[in-house]
Amino acid sequence: MKGIKKTTMADLLVEIGCEEIPAGYIGPALEQWAGLVSGVLTDSRLGCESIRTAGTPRRLALFAAGVSEKQEDVSIEVTGPPVRVAFDADGKPTKAAIGFAKKQGIDPAELKLVKTDKGEYCAGRKEVAGRAAKDVLAESLPETIAAICFPKSMRWATGGGVTFARPIRMILALLDTEVIDFEINAVRTGRTTVGHPFLSPEKLTLERADFDAWLDMLREHHVVADIAERRDIIAGKISECLAAHGSELEDEELLREVTNLVEFPNIVEGSFEEKYLKLPEAVLEESMKSHQRYFPVRDAAGKLLPRFIAVTNRDDKNADTIREGNERVLRARLADAEFFLREDTRTPLAARLEQLKGVTFQVKLGSYYDRVQRLRGLAQTLAQQARLSAEQTAACARAAELCKNDLVTNMVGEFPKLQGVVGREYALRDGEPQEVADAIAEHYAPRGAADALPHTITGCILSLAEKLDALLGCFSVGLAPTGSQDPYALRRAAQGILRILMEQKISVSLSDAVAEALRLQPEGLAEAEGVEGRVLAFMRDRLYHYFTEAGYRYDQINAVLATGFGDVPDTRDRLNSVAALAQEPGWEELVTVVQRTRNILKNEEVTVDVAEELLQEEEEKKLWAIIAEHEAAVKELIDKREYLKASELFARVFVQSVHEFFDKVFVNVDDQAVRQNRLALMKHINDLYTERVADLSEIVPAEGQ
Amino acid sequence: MTFQEIIFKLQQYWAERGCVIMQPYDIEKGAGTFNPATTLKALGPEPWRTAYVEPSRRPTDGRYGDNPNRLQHYYQFQVILKPAPDDSQQIYLDSLVALGIDLVEHDVRFVEDDWESPTLGAAGLGWEVWLDGMEVTQFTYFQMVGSIEVDPICVELTYGLERLGMFIQKKDSLFDLEWAEGVTYGDVHHEDEVQFSRYNFEQADVPMHFDLFDKYAAECKRLVKAGLVLPAYDYVLKASHTFNMLDARGAISVTERTAYIGRVRTLARLCCEGYLTLREEMGFPMCK
Numbered sequence: 001m002k003g004i005k006k007t008t009m010a011d012l013l014v015e016i017g018c019e020e021i022p023a024g025y026i027g028p029a030l031e032q033w034a035g036l037v038s039g040v041l042t043d044s045r046l047g048c049e050s051i052r053t054a055g056t057p058r059r060l061a062l063f064a065a066g067v068s069e070k071q072e073d074v075s076i077e078v079t080g081p082p083v084r085v086a087f088d089a090d091g092k093p094t095k096a097a098i099g100f101a102k103k104q105g106i107d108p109a110e111l112k113l114v115k116t117d118k119g120e121y122c123a124g125r126k127e128v129a130g131r132a133a134k135d136v137l138a139e140s141l142p143e144t145i146a147a148i149c150f151p152k153s154m155r156w157a158t159g160g161g162v163t164f165a166r167p168i169r170m171i172l173a174l175l176d177t178e179v180i181d182f183e184i185n186a187v188r189t190g191r192t193t194v195g196h197p198f199l200s201p202e203k204l205t206l207e208r209a210d211f212d213a214w215l216d217m218l219r220e221h222h223v224v225a226d227i228a229e230r231r232d233i234i235a236g237k238i239s240e241c242l243a244a245h246g247s248e249l250e251d252e253e254l255l256r257e258v259t260n261l262v263e264f265p266n267i268v269e270g271s272f273e274e275k276y277l278k279l280p281e282a283v284l285e286e287s288m289k290s291h292q293r294y295f296p297v298r299d300a301a302g303k304l305l306p307r308f309i310a311v312t313n314r315d316d317k318n319a320d321t322i323r324e325g326n327e328r329v330l331r332a333r334l335a336d337a338e339f340f341l342r343e344d345t346r347t348p349l350a351a352r353l354e355q356l357k358g359v360t361f362q363v364k365l366g367s368y369y370d371r372v373q374r375l376r377g378l379a380q381t382l383a384q385q386a387r388l389s390a391e392q393t394a395a396c397a398r399a400a401e402l403c404k405n406d407l408v409t410n411m412v413g414e415f416p417k418l419q420g421v422v423g424r425e426y427a428l429r430d431g432e433p434q435e436v437a438d439a440i441a442e443h444y445a446p447r448g449a450a451d452a453l454p455h456t457i458t459g460c461i462l463s464l465a466e467k468l469d470a471l472l473g474c475f476s477v478g479l480a481p482t483g484s485q486d487p488y489a490l491r492r493a494a495q496g497i498l499r500i501l502m503e504q505k506i507s508v509s510l511s512d513a514v515a516e517a518l519r520l521q522p523e524g525l526a527e528a529e530g531v532e533g534r535v536l537a538f539m540r541d542r543l544y545h546y547f548t549e550a551g552y553r554y555d556q557i558n559a560v561l562a563t564g565f566g567d568v569p570d571t572r573d574r575l576n577s578v579a580a581l582a583q584e585p586g587w588e589e590l591v592t593v594v595q596r597t598r599n600i601l602k603n604e605e606v607t608v609d610v611a612e613e614l615l616q617e618e619e620e621k622k623l624w625a626i627i628a629e630h631e632a633a634v635k636e637l638i639d640k641r642e643y644l645k646a647s648e649l650f651a652r653v654f655v656q657s658v659h660e661f662f663d664k665v666f667v668n669v670d671d672q673a674v675r676q677n678r679l680a681l682m683k684h685i686n687d688l689y690t691e692r693v694a695d696l697s698e699i700v701p702a703e704g705q
Numbered sequence: 706m707t708f709q710e711i712i713f714k715l716q717q718y719w720a721e722r723g724c725v726i727m728q729p730y731d732i733e734k735g736a737g738t739f740n741p742a743t744t745l746k747a748l749g750p751e752p753w754r755t756a757y758v759e760p761s762r763r764p765t766d767g768r769y770g771d772n773p774n775r776l777q778h779y780y781q782f783q784v785i786l787k788p789a790p791d792d793s794q795q796i797y798l799d800s801l802v803a804l805g806i807d808l809v810e811h812d813v814r815f816v817e818d819d820w821e822s823p824t825l826g827a828a829g830l831g832w833e834v835w836l837d838g839m840e841v842t843q844f845t846y847f848q849m850v851g852s853i854e855v856d857p858i859c860v861e862l863t864y865g866l867e868r869l870g871m872f873i874q875k876k877d878s879l880f881d882l883e884w885a886e887g888v889t890y891g892d893v894h895h896e897d898e899v900q901f902s903r904y905n906f907e908q909a910d911v912p913m914h915f916d917l918f919d920k921y922a923a924e925c926k927r928l929v930k931a932g933l934v935l936p937a938y939d940y941v942l943k944a945s946h947t948f949n950m951l952d953a954r955g956a957i958s959v960t961e962r963t964a965y966i967g968r969v970r971t972l973a974r975l976c977c978e979g980y981l982t983l984r985e986e987m988g989f990p991m992c993k
Contacts, residue, residue, distance in 0.1 A: 019794055020832060022817035057815075152819060154830040156846055158788050158857040166830070167846070169791065198808050261814070292838055310838060318810045324875075325811065325837020331877060332774045339772045358955070 010069045010133060010176040012048070013209035014141060015061040015193055017170030023260035025150050025165050026055045027227070033062055036144040044136045045071045052211055054225040056263040058197065061225060063211035067175070071130030078104050079123045083113055086122035097122050134175050138182045141173060145184060157185040170194065174209040195221025196264050199315060222264040222315070231259040237267045238295055238309055245307070246300030251289075258293055262313040268323040269297070271307045276334040279341060280425040286415045287333045294330065340410040349426040352405040359407060364477040366522055368404045371469065374520040376400040378465040381516050385508040388457065392435070396461045399439035402427055403462060406440075420444050446496050453500055460504050467493040468517040475535050476518065476525040494542040501568035502546075510566045511536060540565060547572075552579060555700040562695035570641065577643035578694050590651040593658045594696035597686035600667060606676065606683045614677040619661040623681060626653050631688060638692045650689055658685065708870045708884040711804060712758055715782050715864065718803045719756035722796065724784065727757035732939055733946040736761050737783030737863055738822060741938055744973070745980045747787060747850045747859050751991035756784045758866070762946065764909075764953035767902035770895045773878035777901050778894070780866040787859030789846055797834075797844060797862055804873065812837050820845045824945050824969045826852035826977075829861065841869045851977025852970065905953040915956070918947045918965075925972045934979035941972045 014037075021029070030053040041048045041064060049066030080086060080100035088094050093101070093108045101108040106124035114123040146162045153163040162168075162184050173180040173189040182189055192203045193214075200221035206214055215225055224230045239249045249255065259265070276284065281304055288294040288308050297307040310326045312319075356368040365371065379400040383393035406412050406423035415422075424441035428434070435458045442459030443466050445451060454460045474480065474488050481490050500506065514535050518526050543565055547557045552575060560575045581587055615621045630653045637646035667678045690696070706714070716726050730740040737743060737759030746753045759781045767777030786793060794815070798808060815832035820843060822828070829845035843863040847855050867879045867890070876882055880891030921944040928937035948965050951957050957965060984990075 020815035020817070152830060154846055154848055154858075155856075156789060156858050160856070167791075198813065261816070312812045313814060314809075314812045321810055322812045322837045325839060325872070328871075328875070328877060329838040335773055335877075336775070339768065 008069050009066045011209040012064040012067050013174050013211060013214060015059050015172040016145060016168055017059050018168050019166040020057040021165045023257050026260045029148050029150060030055050030060055033144060033148050036147055037062055037064060040140045040144055041067060044140060046133050046136065055227060056223060056225055057260060058263060067133055069133050073127060073130050075125045075127050077123055078126045079121045081122060083120040083122060134178055134180055137180045141180060142182045142184055161185040174206060177208045196223050199264060224265060227259060230265050234259055234265045234311055241269050241309055242297060245297055245305060247298045254289060254293060258311040262311060264313055266312045266314060267309050268312055268319050269307060269309050270323045270327045272330055272334060274306050277306055279337055282418050282421040283337050286418055287337050340414060344409045344411055345426060345429055348430045349402055349405045352408050355408040356404055365473045368407065372401060372404050374469050375465045377520050378469060378517055379462050382461050382464055382508055382513060386506050392458060395433060395435045395458045399436045399458055399462050400465060403440045403443050446499060449495060453503055460500050460506060464497055464500055467497045468513055471535055472517040473521055476521050476528045476531045494539055498543055498546055498568055502572050505569045507567050507569055510568060547575060555698055559694040559696050559698040562698055563690060563693060573641055574643055574693055580644060581647055586651050589655040590647060591696045591699050593654050594686065594689055596658060596662060597682045598697040600682050601679060604679055606679045608676050608680050610680045610684055611677055614674055617665045619664045620678060620681060623657050623661055626657055627684060634688060643693055654685060706805060706873055707886060708882050708890060711870055714804055716756060718800050719784055724754040724756040727755050729759050732942045733762050734942050735763055735949060737781040739942055743783060743785050744825060744850060747847055747855055748853060748977055748981050749984050749989060751989050753785060753787045759783050764905035764949050767905050769902040770898035776898060777905060778897060782864040782866050784862040785859055788857035789860035793860045823966050825973050826970045836872050839868060839872050841865060841872055852974040853977055909950050909954050911954050911956045914947050914951050918944055921947060922968060922972060929975045929979050934976050934983055938976040941976055944972060945969050
């Protein structure tokens, strides 16, 4: 038997040299690759202590420290022929067994007998020598590279081969000092890499797999391969530049992107003519950011300055040339934007309505023109329900008429992200009132769970209309979200509706709004069966989700939703009250009253009101007297939305009396009239609370009680 | 360097690298890719290298000659290298050097751009090449042409000649480009922009163009059936340009758009399939 040899450790460094990989691919690719390599090292018994990655548009690199140079030797049991064939009468190995042993490299004398499900067989232990890591990795590394998934991959080699984000042109693969030998699409591994393609295009040779030495060598050749380091350099330079104007770097997303667009990070600050500051701010910003990836420059007050910062892949030597070139490009873009502004504003925004007839929203739901007609009607109704003034209601209707017209302007054609914002700008130029213009800009908000809500009441109303119309329209033509499929972003729309209602405290009846949005859908669709119910159930789910996310207890949410959720801000008020009550000493008693009065009604149909003359026992008469005395007060508190006070009063008058009733009065008497009357009494008390505040029979006792 | 000298230089450079210098194809088209020397010759195993200037028409981009950066008629310089050499990027960069552009002095960048032509059923991956922030070339590794996956892969380089000229001559308006000594781009083409913008946006006869589209499409199909794929492909170009005219006139709604593009794509696919079959029957004569 061989003893276990202590293996020595080695370091692994692999660098894939590519043509420019899209910025967004780099981070995720490195993460995947690290996982794949780590898996391979574990599975092939090589292991590793740690993995680090680095990457630029032109290279993806991975370093694994502490990889075994050689797999451990293992001994495995191999099974041979069945016993009756393997051993003769004397128990000695037969020819067949000897042949098997020789083939496996086992001494025939070592053969043993093993029992398996299929019977007894001869078997022996075979020593398998561990392979050198270099050889194992030569087979498995190319597989890990081929397995990296990109949003889009391409072919470049004749006859197919491995696909990758962009062509692979060079591979460095070292295990300590040795090259791991493999090839991908005819590119063979080696120990050379290359510096910055323009500033240091020379070939660089690496002696051993030393990550820091590799980073240093590249750094000396105008390549900062570490992503975080590159990010910090850019952030530092931009911050320094902005500080001179009194502002700070804010755009993390753009910073992340530009970090992966360069190898040698640097910046130039450029300027443009003051006259372009007359362009809408959003247009200026978008002109700089969307295509050119320039950082806009603001002063301390947040006002845009006629300056920009471009991130470059060059040193400072030719900064002036690069600045001038970039200034010329931006000037051309701003001249374009100015042209669009001039062309667009020749036609008043309102006059573009007809053009919307040619823009389809959804085949069965018609054009944007049709949609705007619905939005106007719905916005008006919602405004009235929310008790807006006549002027505000008119503003909502006007904003609805105009809100989609910017979709057919040159500016939105060029900068689709600016839909709404361009509409506001043009509306103001046409002399539309501020609240109309704001509503146009805000009616897409919120665009996500974390996005800001419309600030103006007209914006809220129009946004509600827009989202309700999308929901009801899509549900009625069978486009409700399923699983992960939600192409019309209806979950987001529903969430947006609920957030606006709740956070901007707009008390319109959700069911009325849903019904109205459905009524306005194209002919034939409004009659679709059950749409209203499905949309309300969908909203209920979203509301449940919203409250859960906000940290409320599920049973308290259920209790409140069981009572109703038509008035969304009120639903939250009730939930807050229930959550507060649950912390109070009298909570269990209150829950018990609601639950006892509810339990007795289970499977009962109560069709009568309480008739005083049928009350017989003292306890039920007393309850009736309490109702007479306090019901109005409870209801009044509820009407004033003073749910805590209402609950306290309800508990104070009913806890004792209801328990006494159950202790003393037998409900299920033979006299049906009396029985019904007692049930009606219980229902009366139960309804008083559950129909207006929360159905506390949904409450699940807290643990340990 | 004048505008025409840029063209001379590029022709010279690419001729030296084994390209057949072609002349523009004599039918209106939206881009040099539509030239059969690209679309059809990109298909199949036969090696092919070509370079040519292509006048390109995009009726919707007309700006009545008012905008310093946009034209409804402009020039592309198109290069096709098939199969794509391993050093495609370097060969391309050297062409910029040949134009006198110092690559250390200027910030050259390869910026992600997934190119697609839905009308041709063509798609590829590559970049826009930026010089100090200005996009001067589209660099694409074709993956699909005429809805057919290509093998070998070819690389397409499309230089925007006006942009390149503006970069080299440091001009803010393309109309100020010096075409030849003492003659500007504006002298040569400004009135075309004014007249054709008016025609494209205001005057082009819509019913006539709808009628033409149908006729071209029918002729294309008939010719494919008759085995005349090269003349058939001419009608793909005519149909495509007719669609662009209708688009500029605002005669095609957003929904119809997709359907029209789909019709042209189908015609292009038929021609490409037919061409591939034809070359196969001929034994791919350029595979030596």
